Every structure is written in C-alpha cells, then in structure tokens.
Amino acid sequence: MHRFANPARFLRITDAVLPWSAALTIVLLALGLYYGLWASPVDYQQGATVRIMYIHVPAAWMGMMIYSLMAIASAVALIWRHPLADLIAKAAAPIGASFTFICLVSGSLWGAPTWGTWWVWDARLTSVLILFFLYLGYIAIWQAFDDPTRAARAAAIVALVGFVNIPIIKFSVDWWNTLHQGESLFTGHGSEIDPTMLRPLILMALAFTAYFITVLIYRVRAEIIARKLRVLRLSAIEG
Amino acid sequence: MTALRAFFSMGGYAAYVWPAFATAAVVLSVLLLASRRRWRANAAALASLQAARPGRRGTRATPGGGATPVAASLAGDTAPAVHRDA
Amino acid sequence: MTRKRRRLYFVLAGMTGLGVATALVLSAFRNNIVFFYSPSQIVAQHIAPGERIRLGGLVAAHSVVHEGDTTLFVVTDKARSLKVTYTGLLPDLFREGQGVVAEGRIGANGVFIADQVLAKHDEKYMPPGVVAALKASGHWQEGGGGAAPAARAADAAAAVPAADAAKGYGK
Numbered sequence: 001m002h003r004f005a006n007p008a009r010f011l012r013i014t015d016a017v018l019p020w021s022a023a024l025t026i027v028l029l030a031l032g033l034y035y036g037l038w039a040s041p042v043d044y045q046q047g048a049t050v051r052i053m054y055i056h057v058p059a060a061w062m063g064m065m066i067y068s069l070m071a072i073a074s075a076v077a078l079i080w081r082h083p084l085a086d087l088i089a090k091a092a093a094p095i096g097a098s099f100t101f102i103c104l105v106s107g108s109l110w111g112a113p114t115w116g117t118w119w120v121w122d123a124r125l126t127s128v129l130i131l132f133f134l135y136l137g138y139i140a141i142w143q144a145f146d147d148p149t150r151a152a153r154a155a156a157i158v159a160l161v162g163f164v165n166i167p168i169i170k171f172s173v174d175w176w177n178t179l180h181q182g183e184s185l186f187t188g189h190g191s192e193i194d195p196t197m198l199r200p201l202i203l204m205a206l207a208f209t210a211y212f213i214t215v216l217i218y219r220v221r222a223e224i225i226a227r228k229l230r231v232l233r234l235s236a237i238e239g
Numbered sequence: 240m241t242a243l244r245a246f247f248s249m250g251g252y253a254a255y256v257w258p259a260f261a262t263a264a265v266v267l268s269v270l271l272l273a274s275r276r277r278w279r280a281n282a283a284a285l286a287s288l289q290a291a292r293p294g295r296r297g298t299r300a301t302p303g304g305g306a307t308p309v310a311a312s313l314a315g316d317t318a319p320a321v322h323r324d325a
Numbered sequence: 326m327t328r329k330r331r332r333l334y335f336v337l338a339g340m341t342g343l344g345v346a347t348a349l350v351l352s353a354f355r356n357n358i359v360f361f362y363s364p365s366q367i368v369a370q371h372i373a374p375g376e377r378i379r380l381g382g383l384v385a386a387h388s389v390v391h392e393g394d395t396t397l398f399v400v401t402d403k404a405r406s407l408k409v410t411y412t413g414l415l416p417d418l419f420r421e422g423q424g425v426v427a428e429g430r431i432g433a434n435g436v437f438i439a440d441q442v443l444a445k446h447d448e449k450y451m452p453p454g455v456v457a458a459l460k461a462s463g464h465w466q467e468g469g470g471g472a473a474p475a476a477r478a479a480d481a482a483a484a485v486p487a488a489d490a491a492k493g494y495g496k
Contacts, residue, residue, distance in 0.1 A: 037260070038246065044456040055259050078332060098266050114416060116443045117416075117441075161343060164343055176359055177361055179426055182448045192447075193450045215270060215271055219277075221278050222274065225281040226281050229288065232289075
C-alpha cells in the first residue's frame with residue numbers, strides 16, 4: 001500500500017498544479033517573445049543577434065537545472081528507495097536533453113555571425129556537448145534493461161556520476177580561457193546585461209521553467225500509469 | 240510596413256535569429272505533444288484493461304469526457320486492489 | 326534505518342571520491358585545455374615559429390590596417406603584443422579594443438600569420454543609446470566598456486599569463 005500512497009498524492013497535487021503551469025507557460029512565453037523579439041533594443045556590438053540570447057541562455061540554464069534535479073532525484077531513489085524519485089528522473093531526462101539540444105543549436109547560430117565560427121572545441125562548448133551525451137546515455141540505459149528495478153539503479157548511478165560535469169560547465173569560462181565569454185549575470189559586481197535586455201531573458205527563463213513543470217507532470221503521469229499497466233498485465237498472465 | 244520588414248530582416252541577421260527561435264519552437268512543441276499523447280494512450284489502455292475486469296473496478300474507471308486520463312489514473316491509484324494483485 | 330544510513334554514506338563517499346578525482350584530472354590537464362595563448366604566454370613558453378597555435382587577446386586600438394583582402398592588426402594583452410596578418414573575411418564582432426582569437430603560426434619575421442580569425446565578445450549587453458550616454462558622461466571605458474570599474478576582457482587576457490608566471494608555468 002505504501003508504494004502507491006505517494007503516487008496518489010502526487011497525482012492529486014499535480015492535478016491542481018497542471019492548469020496553472022500550462023497557463024503560465026503560455027502567458028510568460030507570449031511576454032518573453034514580445035519583449036525578446038520586438039520590445040527590446042539591439043546590442044551596441046552585435047545588433048539583432050543578441051535576440052538569440054533569449055533562447056540560448058534560458059535553454060542552457062534549463063539543461064543544467066534539469067540535470068541537477070535528476071541527480072538529486074537519483075540520490076533520493078538510491079538512498080531512500082522513494083517510489084517516485086526514479087520516475088521523476090526518468091521523465092525529466094528527455095526534457096533536459098531537448099533544452100540542451102536547443103542550447104547547442106542556438107549557440108551555433110549565434111556564434112556563426114558574431115564569433116565567425118559555428119563550433120569550436122573550447123572548454124564551455126565541449127562540456128555542454130558532454131552534457132547532451134550524458135542525457136542520451138541516461139535515456140539509453142533505461143531502454144537497455146528489461147527489469148525496471150535494475151534499470152532504475154543503473155540509470156541513477158550514471159546520473160550521479162555525470163553530475164560532476166555541471167560545475168565544470170558553470171566554471172569552465174573562469175578556469176580556462178575559452179572563446180565563449182564569461183558570466184554576465186552573477187559577476188560579483190552586478191549584472192553586465194542592460195535591464196531592457198534582462199527583462200526578456202528572465203521572462204523566457206520563467207516560461208521555460210513553467211513549460212518544464214507542465215511537461216514533467218505529463219511524463220511522470222505517463223510513467224506512473226505505465227508502471228501500473230505492467231503490474232496489471234503481469235498479474236493477468238499469472239491468472 | 241517598413242517596421243514589419245525591419246522586424247523580419249532582424250537587422251540582416253534573419254538567417255541566424257529566426258532558425259534559433261524556430262528550432263526551439265519545433266523541439267518544445269514536439270516534446271509537449273508526444274508527452275501528452277503518451278499519457279493519454281497509457282491512461283486509455285489502463286481504463287480498458289480495468290473495464291475488462293468488471294468485478295474489481297469497471298464501475299470506477301468510467302470515462303468522463305476531457306478529464307478521462309486524470310480521473311482514470313486517480314481512480315486506479317486510490318484503489319488497493321491493483322496492488323494486491325501484484 | 327541503518328541500511329538507509331549506509332546507502333546515504335555510500336552515495337556521499339562515492340560523490341566525494343568522484344569529485345576529488347575529477348578535480349585532480351582537471352588540474353593536471355589545466356595547461357592542455359587552454360583554447361588560446363596570450364602574447365605573454367607565447368613569449369614565456371618559447372613557442373617556435375611554424376607551430377600551429379591559437380593567439381588570443383585584444384585588438385590594439387588604431388592598429389587595424391586593410392590592404393585589399395589582407396588585414397594587419399596587433400593583438401595585445403596589455404603586457405606584450407604581437408603583429409598579426411590575416412587574409413579573408415572577418416567576423417562581425419571584429420573591432421579595435423575587442424577580444425579576438427587568431428589561429429595560425431608565427432612566421433619567420435615574428436609576425437603571426439592567421440588563417441582563421443574568431444571574435445571573442447565580452448559579457449556586456451546593452452543598447453547603443455546607453456553606450457552613447459555613458460560616453461557622454463565620461464563613464465565609458467573602451468575595450469571593456471560600460472560603467473564597470475575594470476575592463477574585464479582585458480583583465481581576463483592579462484590575468485592568465487600573470488597567474489601562470491606565479492605558478493612557474495612554461496618551464
């Protein structure tokens with residue numbers, strides 16, 4: 001009974017959250033796109049390419065934030081055997097991979113006109129590419145095992161091991177000289193981004209977060225039902 | 240009109256700015272739709288499986304319009320019968 | 326309860342060990358992960374003419390000369406500087422006072438022959454109007470720009486060789 005008590009509470013809570021997160025995603029996205037594409041100035045150096053930042057930077061934050069969440073959920077699953085933690089980590093992985101992919105593609109489209117190259121193997125770009133492959137590896141491990149309990153344990157260990165990459169991404173621009181520029185927002189002496197440009201950046205980051213919560217709820221629910229289906233079908237076979 | 244043309248030209252960087260936004264739009268839309276479709280499909284499969292065993296729970300998993308997946312999954316979770324079967 | 330406690334310690338110990346191992350590996354590779362060398366590093370590490378490297382720094386003010394398709398400019402890290410010649414298209418952010426990374430080799434005459442030039446942009450984002458206002462009020466600093474006290478791009482380029490010298494790199 002205990003194993004199903006928590007998912008039931010999860011479903012009740014997310015039932016209340018889902019309409020709000022979905023509505024927030026739409027409103028924040030509309031505002032973010034309005035300010036990001038229209039009602040904000042171009043940059044004094046790079047002109048309109050600065051608008052790519054409103055996709056690129058929030059997507060990068062999401063990629064790192066979602067992986068950190070997966071690592072925490074994996075630790076909870078390994079230590080306390082919480083029945084939902086594995087499912088949350090599993091459900092979050094494709095969302096994180098999608099944001100990391102968006103980050104890589106938009107960064108490439110930003111670098112081409114401004115830096116003069118689509119890609120370089122500097123520490124920041126390489127560590128983000130590794131993050132993308134970690135997501136793919138994590139997803140692949142869930143597919144590789146027939147027994148979901150063993151798959152969950154192997155995937156959780158991979159998520160925890162890959163977590164060392166997150167601080168490397170964050171501090172790569174400080175530890176090594178890279179083509180990628182340094183931190184703009186949390187510099188120790190305030191933001192280096194003009195308030196008119198900070199507004200769409202924050203709005204898009206909040207919109208992506210609301211989107212993540214919405215899609216995560218869909219995916220965790222699908223996982224909970226899939227687990228229940230498995231139990232039912234097994235019991236049907238046994239008679 | 241000229242303002243609109245300037246908007247779409249993105250100061251000459253249209254070939255970089257618009258694909259970046261388009262990539263994000265396509266990837267996020269596909270993921271959202273795929274996730275929701277899988278949830279609904281799983282919920283429907285569960286509802287039909289439970290309907291096929293009327294003695295236990297056929298009455299409680301009755302479909303009810305747009306909210307079917309929520310209702311079905313909730314009904315499935317609060318009932319202990321499923322767990323005891325395992 | 327004890328099993329949970331044991332698993333908790335196991336995960337914590339594993340993560341700590343992994344973190345320490347990664348930190349050691351990264352510090353061992355610190356020199357190999359550099360994307361570019363500053364002019365001071367090139368001098369300090371005795372990089373031979375003909376060796377392929379990337380040179381990074383700021384494009385010195387008033388140093389850019391166009392001769393047809395060829396561009397001549399000076400890359401500086403405030404301590405040392407190097408002349409660069411490059412034939413080809415320059416990226417949009419190539420400006421005097423801005424960061425640049427040039428890939429190529431040092432020629433026999435000591436001039437760096439670049440076959441690729443990448444612009445490195447700083448972490449400042451602001452509209453042209455704000456820049457004009459800062460310039461009018463005298464708070465603008467070329468190279469780093471903006472109201473921030475230090476020119477960070479210049480600092481970043483200059484700080485690396487200083488730190489390396491202190492640690493005895495380039496021996």
